[in-house]
Structure formats: structure tokens, C-alpha cells
Amino acid sequence: MxxxxxxxxxxxxxxxxxxxxxxxxxxxxxxxxxxxxxxxxxxxxxxxxxxxxxxxxxxxxxxxxxxxxxxxxxxxxxxxxxxxxxVTLDRELAETALGKIEAEVGDVYAAVDQDGVDGLTLIEPGYEMPHPTLPAVRVLHRGDLWTQPISKVLLRHPCLTDDELASAARGAVGSLATVTMSGPGTVELQPCGxxxxxxxxxxxxxxxxxxxxxxxxxxxxxxxxxxxxxxxxxxxxxxxxxxxxxxxxxxxxxxxxxxxxxxxxxxx
Missing domain, CATH: 3.40.50.1000 (HAD superfamily/HAD-like)
Structure with a gap:
């Protein structure tokens, strides 16, 4: 047996x-x-x-x-x-969370993953994809990131390390979102919990x-x-x-x- x-x-x-x-x-x-x-x-x-x-x-x-x-x-x-x-990340909450983070660490570069099986990854000016093989669409303004429902926000900082940015983001956003670090150059905000x-x-x-x-x-x-x-x-x-x-x-x-x-x- x-x-x-x-x-x-x-x-x-x-x-x-x-x-x-x-x-x-x-x-x-x-x-x-x-x-x-x-x-x-x-x-x-x-x-x-x-x-x-x-x-x-x-x-x-x-x-x-x-x-x-x-x-x-x-x-x-x-x-x-x-x-x-x-489950999607509320876009108003995402904007608020970004504002709180930038109040702590200065300007960050942001991107979003849209919800759905055909959702796009949108990146604002200055954001560089940490994984170059993944396709992304560059938008002209941050406001363009919020046109469709999103599953998460990706963040990069011009000076801080990933660990430093993740720590600062957790302190800034509180219960607005869950903060994760999923790879080099990849700090993310996702729905709380x-x-x-x-x-x-x-x-x-x-x-x-x-x-x-x-x-x-x-x-x-x-x-x-x-x-x-x-x-x-x-x-x-x-x-x-x-x-x-x-x-x-x-x-x-x-x-x-x-x-x-x-x-x-x-x-x-």
C-alpha cells in the first residue's frame, strides 16, 4: 500500500x-x-x-x-x-494613502494594476518597472491611474530603499491599506486585510x-x-x-x- x-x-x-x-x-x-x-x-x-x-x-x-x-x-x-x-482597492483611499506617504517621505513614483482578467498595468511619469519583461502602459498624469477599478498600487522612491519605503508607508497609511514588499523595487498598497x-x-x-x-x-x-x-x-x-x-x-x-x-x- x-x-x-x-x-x-x-x-x-x-x-x-x-x-x-x-x-x-x-x-x-x-x-x-x-x-x-x-x-x-x-x-x-x-x-x-x-x-x-x-x-x-x-x-x-x-x-x-x-x-x-x-x-x-x-x-x-x-x-x-x-x-x-x-477585491479592489478603493481609489479614493489609494489617493489618500499616497498623499500620506508623500507627506512623510517626499515624492514617490506610482503605478497601478487594474482589476479584471484584461486589466492593464499603468505607470505614471518617472516610474520604472522593476521587472522589464512585464508589459505596462505609461500615462501622462497620476490622475490617469484612477480611471478604472484597481487591485493595488505599486510604489518606488528615488532615494529610499525598499525596506525604508515599506516601513514609512506602513506608518503613514495605517488601516487605509495593506503594505507589502514583494521584490526588488516593489513596494505595494493593496486592500486592507x-x-x-x-x-x-x-x-x-x-x-x-x-x-x-x-x-x-x-x-x-x-x-x-x-x-x-x-x-x-x-x-x-x-x-x-x-x-x-x-x-x-x-x-x-x-x-x-x-x-x-x-x-x-x-x-x-
């Missing part, structure tokens, strides 16, 4: 975690995920990217199921190309799975709530120190197939 699998749900971040720096998935990682799937485990992408920026990657992964996108603000059904659930953990919990419930059999992989502080929710959290070697501090283990980097190393141990 086959032994029961240790984990029935594998939750993975994308950038800096499952994907290599060039946005590709290695053959070793692809094989490890396939072996886990054969054993009965489900793979769930849990990413800060909005659904439109995830769709091509899910196609490459062969994913036809659910994906948690937009830092937990979107639950996307890849097979049906539709949102199962989404929304995290990767809330999205992952919702997706797991849809799949009939629980936190007790969930293993999660990540690399940035925005993955901390996901680690808190899952029964086992694995940080990449390239992970932010804050995430490593709460991880149950640390694997190799995303460039060294760190996820595959763990899955090969668990699903032999």
Missing part, C-alpha cells in the same frame, strides 16, 4: 522562487512538479502578479486550475479565464484542502502571511532576511532549482 503523501497542496510564489531570473521554468522544476502531481499533490501559484501577467506563465506550466494573483486580491480560474473572486494568506485559504477551500497539508515556497516579505498559514514554509536561498527568519527551512536559490530539491526529497 502506498504511503500517504506528506503534502497535498504545494503553494509557490513565482518571481525569485519558482521562476528563474529570465522568467523561465527549468526542466528539473517542471519534472519535480509533475512527479508531485502524479503522487496526488496539487500545485497552486500564489503570486503578486495580477492575473493578466500570470496567464501566459500558467499556459506554459500547463495550469488549467486556480491561481492566487495580485497578492491575494484575485482568485483566477485559468481554464475558464475568469475571476472566481476579486488582503494578503497571500487570505487568497491561499480561499483557494484551498475551493479545492477541498487545508493548511495542515500545505507546503509553501517564497522569497520576499509578502510571503510571510502565506508561511504563517501553511504548515511548512520554505524560503529560497536568495530570500529576504525577514522571510528566512520565519521559514521552517531554507532551500537553494531559484536559479539552483531550490523548489525541485525539496520536492524531490518529499515525492520520491
Amino acid at each position: 502506498a504511503a500517504p503523501i506528506a503534502y497535498s497542496l504545494i503553494a509557490t510564489d513565482l518571481d525569485g522562487t519558482l521562476l528563474r531570473g529570465d522568467d523561465t521554468l527549468s526542466d528539473r522544476s517542471r519534472t519535480a512538479l509533475a512527479v508531485a502531481a502524479t503522487a496526488g499533490a496539487r500545485h497552486l501559484v500564489v503570486t503578486g502578479r495580477p492575473a493578466p501577467r500570470v496567464r501566459p506563465l500558467l499556459d506554459e506550466l500547463g495550469g488549467q486550475g486556480l491561481a492566487v494573483c495580485g497578492q491575494g486580491a484575485q482568485l483566477y480560474d485559468a481554464g475558464a479565464d475568469r475571476m472566481v473572486w476579486s 488582503v494578503t497571500k494568506a487570505t487568497g491561499l485559504a480561499l483557494a484551498a477551500a475551493h479545492l477541498g484542502l487545508t493548511r495542515t497539508t500545505t507546503i509553501a515556497f517564497g522569497d520576499m516579505p509578502n510571503d510571510i502571511p502565506m508561511f504563517d498559514w501553511a504548515t511548512h514554509g520554505v524560503a529560497m536561498a536568495n530570500a529576504h532576511p525577514e522571510l528566512k527568519a520565519v521559514a521552517d527551512e531554507v532551500t537553494l536559490s531559484n536559479e539552483e532549482d531550490g523548489i525541485a530539491v525539496v520536492l524531490e526529497r518529499l515525492f520520491r
Whole structure:
């Protein structure tokens, strides 16, 4: 009789975690995920990217199921190309939060991810995309960012580090929004109370799975709530120190197939 699998749900971040720096998935990682799937485990992408920026990657992964996108603000059904659930960031609150942040740290550069399966990423003058492979539309004025419902705001500061900006933003916005840091040059405002953990919990419930059999992989502080929710959290070697501090283990980097190393141990 086959032994029961240790984990029935594998939750993975994308950038800096499952994907290599060039946005590709290695053959070793692809094989490890396939072996886990054969054993009965489900793979769930849990990413800060909005659904439109995830769709091509899910196609490459062969994913036809659910994906948690937009830092937990979107639950996307890849097979049906539709949102199962989404929550937007109130645009007036977003403008107010930006004003409070700028009162503390001076001018910032902002961008937004629009809601929906075809939502655009809009960037104001001065904002530079930290991930150059992701498409964005430059607008002329900040006011142009608010023309359609949004899932989050992305911030950059000309002088402050990501850690400094995130800390200042948390102090400035209070309960207006949740502040996260999801990668180099990526500090974000999202709806208050929304995290990767809330999205992952919702997706797991849809799949009939629980936190007790969930293993999660990540690399940035925005993955901390996901680690808190899952029964086992694995940080990449390239992970932010804050995430490593709460991880149950640390694997190799995303460039060294760190996820595959763990899955090969668990699903032999």
C-alpha cells in the first residue's frame, strides 16, 4: 500500500522562487512538479502578479486550475479565464494613502494594476518597472491611474530603499491599506486585510484542502502571511532576511532549482 503523501497542496510564489531570473521554468522544476502531481499533490501559484501577467506563465506550466494573483486580491480560474473572486482597492483611499506617504517621505513614483482578467498595468511619469519583461502602459498624469477599478498600487522612491519605503508607508497609511514588499523595487498598497494568506485559504477551500497539508515556497516579505498559514514554509536561498527568519527551512536559490530539491526529497 502506498504511503500517504506528506503534502497535498504545494503553494509557490513565482518571481525569485519558482521562476528563474529570465522568467523561465527549468526542466528539473517542471519534472519535480509533475512527479508531485502524479503522487496526488496539487500545485497552486500564489503570486503578486495580477492575473493578466500570470496567464501566459500558467499556459506554459500547463495550469488549467486556480491561481492566487495580485497578492491575494484575485482568485483566477485559468481554464475558464475568469475571476472566481476579486477585491479592489478603493481609489479614493489609494489617493489618500499616497498623499500620506508623500507627506512623510517626499515624492514617490506610482503605478497601478487594474482589476479584471484584461486589466492593464499603468505607470505614471518617472516610474520604472522593476521587472522589464512585464508589459505596462505609461500615462501622462497620476490622475490617469484612477480611471478604472484597481487591485493595488505599486510604489518606488528615488532615494529610499525598499525596506525604508515599506516601513514609512506602513506608518503613514495605517488601516487605509495593506503594505507589502514583494521584490526588488516593489513596494505595494493593496486592500486592507488582503494578503497571500487570505487568497491561499480561499483557494484551498475551493479545492477541498487545508493548511495542515500545505507546503509553501517564497522569497520576499509578502510571503510571510502565506508561511504563517501553511504548515511548512520554505524560503529560497536568495530570500529576504525577514522571510528566512520565519521559514521552517531554507532551500537553494531559484536559479539552483531550490523548489525541485525539496520536492524531490518529499515525492520520491
